Amino acid sequence: MPTTPTVDPRDPLDGEYCPVPLEFDRLDPATALQRSREFRDDMARRRTVRAFSTEDVPYELIENAVATAATAPSGAHAQPWTFVVVSDPDVKAEVRAAAEEEERRSYESRMPDEWLRALRRLGTDDVKTHLTDAPYVIVAFAQAHYVGPDGYTRKHYYVQESMGIACGLLLASLHRAGLATLTHTPSPMGFLRTILGRPRNERPYLVVPVGYPAPDATVPDITRKDLRDVLVTVAPQHPPAARGEAVRGRGDTARSSTRG
Numbered sequence: 001m002p003t004t005p006t007v008d009p010r011d012p013l014d015g016e017y018c019p020v021p022l023e024f025d026r027l028d029p030a031t032a033l034q035r036s037r038e039f040r041d042d043m044a045r046r047r048t049v050r051a052f053s054t055e056d057v058p059y060e061l062i063e064n065a066v067a068t069a070a071t072a073p074s075g076a077h078a079q080p081w082t083f084v085v086v087s088d089p090d091v092k093a094e095v096r097a098a099a100e101e102e103e104r105r106s107y108e109s110r111m112p113d114e115w116l117r118a119l120r121r122l123g124t125d126d127v128k129t130h131l132t133d134a135p136y137v138i139v140a141f142a143q144a145h146y147v148g149p150d151g152y153t154r155k156h157y158y159v160q161e162s163m164g165i166a167c168g169l170l171l172a173s174l175h176r177a178g179l180a181t182l183t184h185t186p187s188p189m190g191f192l193r194t195i196l197g198r199p200r201n202e203r204p205y206l207v208v209p210v211g212y213p214a215p216d217a218t219v220p221d222i223t224r225k226d227l228r229d230v231l232v233t234v235a236p237q238h239p240p241a242a243r244g245e246a247v248r249g250r251g252d253t254a255r256s257s258t259r260g
């Protein structure tokens with residue numbers, strides 16, 4: 001006879017399935033289309049900003065963005081993230097000094113030529129004024145493991161994927177709130193754990209300076225791939241005529257069905 005597994009109270013991911021009714025707002029088609037288009041067009045205006053004004057921004061916008069990021073789906077619902085919001089000028093200066101030291105070494109000797117050439121058109125270098133100019137610097141940490149108060153540890157799953165989704169939501173929320181961001185990855189960035197006093201099970205994942213752009217901010221003249229180059233649809237070759245469904249995608253269509 002199968003035994004019922006017992007729940008380990010030390011493990012926050014261990015538990016029984018307790019179903020509750022789904023809360024779901026079904027939109028009418030016109031509203032759905034309008035919201036979808038508005039979001040697409042607004043997100044298309046997001047740019048990575050590297051020159052920030054020192055002007056303050058309402059803290060609640062930052063807090064709401066972190067709350068939004070924390071709604072992300074995550075492997076086994078481990079929610080393997082910590083977002084450290086830094087506004088202390090002394091700490092920002094310390095982070096900048098350490099980041100510039102690493103970046104100087106990277107630009108001088110660690111980055112292969114191919115990487116340097118790819119960065120040329122973005123106009124980046126080892127000077128990171130954004131880390132002290134932006135009023136807030138959000139540092140996202142990924143938790144590879146859960147560590148309980150009694151030292152109990154358990155592994156987290158799909159940490160990179162979960163972090164990527166959460167940080168995408170963070171950037172989207174900040175952009176929707178009219179703020180500028182930079183997706184920054186000083187490499188290596190282990191110094192952030194030391195400066196910000198984070199535990200050993202957390203790894204720095206992303207640094208996001210946030211604020212308003214400097215009045216004279218410029219961005220590189222780069223383009224995004226066309227929808228046709230990023231969207232592949234796999235639709236039925238002969239859709240059921242009775243339903244009259246439109247199956248043609250806006251992008252290239254990969255026909256995979258062999259139904260005749």
Ligand SMILES: Cc1cc2nc3c(=O)[nH]c(=O)nc-3n(C[C@H](O)[C@H](O)[C@H](O)COP(=O)(O)O)c2cc1C
Pocket residue numbers: 046047048049050122124182183184185186219
């Ligand atoms: C994972 C990741 C790491 C990045 N790291 C840096 C970085 O360290 N410094 C920087 O100036 N930009 C960085 N960027 C920003 C990219 O250069 C930028 O997103 C890209 O040039 C496209 O520009 P856009 O965001 O304005 O569309 C990073 C972006 C991503 C997604």
